[in-house]
Amino acid sequence: MKKKNNRDDFLGTTKRLLRNRVGGRCSNPECRVPTDAPSEEGPEKVNSIGKAAHITAAAPGPGARRYNSALKPIERRSIHNGIWLCGSCADKIDKDDKTYTVALLHEWKRKAEESAKREQGKKLPDEQDAVNTLVAAATGQTAVFLPNLMANASKAASGYLEKLDPRFAVETNFHNGSIHYAIHPKEPVDFKIISDYIYRKELREEIEESVKHGRDFVIDGNHVKLEGIPIIKEFEKRYTINNYKFEHLSRKNITVRLKTISPDSKAESFFYDLHGYAVLGTESIRIEAGGLNGLFLTKIKMPIEGKTAEVIFTVNFKLWDGLQLNSIQYFDKIYQLHYEMINNWKLNISAESEGIRSYAVA
Ligand SMILES: [Zn+2]
Numbered sequence: 001m002k003k004k005n006n007r008d009d010f011l012g013t014t015k016r017l018l019r020n021r022v023g024g025r026c027s028n029p030e031c032r033v034p035t036d037a038p039s040e041e042g043p044e045k046v047n048s049i050g051k052a053a054h055i056t057a058a059a060p061g062p063g064a065r066r067y068n069s070a071l072k073p074i075e076r077r078s079i080h081n082g083i084w085l086c087g088s089c090a091d092k093i094d095k096d097d098k099t100y101t102v103a104l105l106h107e108w109k110r111k112a113e114e115s116a117k118r119e120q121g122k123k124l125p126d127e128q129d130a131v132n133t134l135v136a137a138a139t140g141q142t143a144v145f146l147p148n149l150m151a152n153a154s155k156a157a158s159g160y161l162e163k164l165d166p167r168f169a170v171e172t173n174f175h176n177g178s179i180h181y182a183i184h185p186k187e188p189v190d191f192k193i194i195s196d197y198i199y200r201k202e203l204r205e206e207i208e209e210s211v212k213h214g215r216d217f218v219i220d221g222n223h224v225k226l227e228g229i230p231i232i233k234e235f236e237k238r239y240t241i242n243n244y245k246f247e248h249l250s251r252k253n254i255t256v257r258l259k260t261i262s263p264d265s266k267a268e269s270f271f272y273d274l275h276g277y278a279v280l281g282t283e284s285i286r287i288e289a290g291g292l293n294g295l296f297l298t299k300i301k302m303p304i305e306g307k308t309a310e311v312i313f314t315v316n317f318k319l320w321d322g323l324q325l326n327s328i329q330y331f332d333k334i335y336q337l338h339y340e341m342i343n344n345w346k347l348n349i350s351a352e353s354e355g356i357r358s359y360a361v362a
Contacts, residue, residue: 007058008076015052018084023119024050026086027112033086051090052082055105065097066105083109154179165230183231184249191228199223213301214279214286216247251277252353256289256298259348260340271337272330274298278353285358287351292330295319300349307361309349313337 010018024036035050057064058076068076075081083105085093093100154172161170161181167189171182195203199220206217221241226232235241258271274296276289287300294316301310315334341347351358 005059008073009058010052010054010077010079010082014077014079014082017079018052018082019050021116022084022109022112023116025084025112025116026050026089027083027108028085028089029108029111029115031086031089032112032115035084035086049087051085051087053085053090053093055081055083055102055109063094065094065100066102068102084112157181161231161234164234168229168231170231181235183229189229191226193219194225194227196223210246210248210281212281212283214248214281214284216245218243218245248279251279254278254287254289254351254353256287256300257350257352258298258337259350260337261346261348262340263344263346269336269340272296272333278351285351292334293319295330296334300351302349302351302358309361311347311349 019035024034026033026035033049036046036048039045039047054076055066056071056076057067060067060069071081093105154174157179158170158172161183162168167185167187169184169186171184173180173182193203203219203224206219209215210217221243224244226244232241254276256274256276258274259268260271261268272291274289274291276287276298279286282304284304285300285302287302288297289300290297297314297316299312299314303309320331346361348361
């Protein structure tokens with residue numbers, strides 16, 4: 001074959017050998033991408049991003065890298081002077097011969113051939129393998145049983161976060177396709193809520209209400225920053241936090257008894273005992289209690305000074321959907337309470353927690 005120029009180019013067979021000896025993957029150990037795929041242009045067309053690159057340049061000149069004038073042309077185009085690379089790695093080595101030295105490229109080639117030997121006949125990892133590996137790394141369990149996957153991942157996430165700050169217990173829950181984190185302090189923790197100017201008034205009111213009346217509250221994550229809790233910092237790095245929900249931890253289990261007294265004080269009746277919790281504020285006790293198999297819920301704001309409580313009753317009528325009136329459990333009792341309330345019966349509330357009883361009327 002007649003040479004067209006002064007370049008000592010590789011023969012087609014040499015290129016093919018270079019590619020096949022590394023399993024058709026880039027020889028840069030940090031790259032290793034597959035270089036060849038079919039081209040839709042035709043049944044005999046290959047779409048290759050691979051290049052048989054010269055370790056020492058094919059020709060001298062200003063653009064040549066690692067050119068070795070001591071080599072004969074036959075040595076320069078021999079397989080010993082070639083390395084299979086993807087297009088981008090091939091470009092890279094021809095722009096920096098200080099980083100990509102002859103010795104380094106020979107090292108890459110040797111490693112790539114070793115890898116090809118090791119990988120030959122073995123299944124390549126797929127995406128599911130990547131998930132399994134991740135879970136195995138996170139949970140320390142190598143055999144992944146798929147139904148446990150979410151639980152394991154959740155346990156791993158909680159464990160990771162707890163390690164960041166052992167003052168907290170972290171609960172992770174998957175719900176409707178999103179992840180909810182509950183962070184419970186195990187001990188008193190100091191932190192700062194830093195608010196922007198426009199949100200300051202609203203924030204102060206929320207916190208004051210919470211202190212006075214035992215209310216849980218939500219603050220807008222777009223207007224505040226929390227400082228002093230490393231776990232939160234970790235979330236801020238990855239997510240936009242839309243809101244922070246603060247819940248009172250000091251909840252006391254409580255039993256609520258409702259007594260109704262007729263306007264002439266001659267008749268009285270008791271409603272079913274309701275169970276729930278109470279949170280103590282500086283001005284009132286917040287009570288949430290329910291019963292009757294989830295049908296009946298009451299929210300009570302019971303003042304610490306004074307005797308008049310605010311009461312809201314909620315009946316979950318959904319539970320009655322599609323039932324005959326006379327077959328509805330508790331219907332009579334709820335109807336009676338309703339009747340008494342609109343006919344000015346008095347409501348007495350007694351709440352008992354751990355043997356301590358408090359009373360109020362509404
Ligand atoms: Zn590459």
